[in-house]
Amino acid sequence: DIQMTQSPSSLSASVGDRVTITCRASQGISTSLAWFQQKPGKAPKSLIFAASSLQSGVPSRFSGSGSGTDFTLTISSLQPDDSATYYCQQYYTDPNTFGGGSKVEIK
Amino acid sequence: EVQLVESGGGLVQPGESLRLSCAASGFTFSNYWMNWVRQAPGKGLEWVAKIRPDGSETWYMDSVKGRFTISRDNAKNSLYLQMNILRAEDTAVYYCARRGYLDLWGRGILVTVSS
Secondary structure, three states: OOOEEEEOOEEEEOOOOOEEEEEEEOOOOOOOEEEEEEOOOOOOEEEEEOOOEEOOOOOOOEEEEEEOOEEEEEEOOOOHHHOEEEEEEEOOOOOOEEOOOEEEEEO | OOEEEEEOOEEEOOOOOEEEEEEEEOOOHHHOOEEEEEEOOOOOEEEEEEEOOOOOOEEEOHHHOOOEEEEEEHHHOEEEEEEOOOOHHHOEEEEEEEOOOOOEEOOOEEEEEOO
């Protein structure tokens, strides 16, 4: 199985800060990577697919990059509504696997 | 409205069975791969199973193989997860989700396995 390692597991940042979360795959997955945002008690929400394609309706401050084994999710200017846990997922091969999550808190 | 709505969860004892359903609306259900994903209390996301648009092929995570069966009825726009021989470690919120990259999620349904 492909292991997905996210870092950091948690971070605290101020409104307006640039935030970067990384996701590393244990083997190459091309660009078959998605990012999700989950708030407490809610279902995950799709943010990005194919490593860098923004889902419709997602604010442009979110962006994704990478290919192969190393990927990043960037929030260009952190907003209060961005407080959540973020997950990456590879869908290159079965079983599809998720990263462990990165909790983003607002200072 | 494009949505997925899960049902059928609840409290069961270890070794018992449960069938989850997911009703799709607002899109052509028969065109899409569908998945079940779960999240144990306080834990991360875990992909469980998926099924081709025509239902001809299915895939499962190792720990549910032989116990869980994913199926679909395209005429009823519905996805199912038959869960047998349930274990305490199957306790989780179960979500149905569309496509390989999970672009649309249901609200989830809680399954609790406890004596």
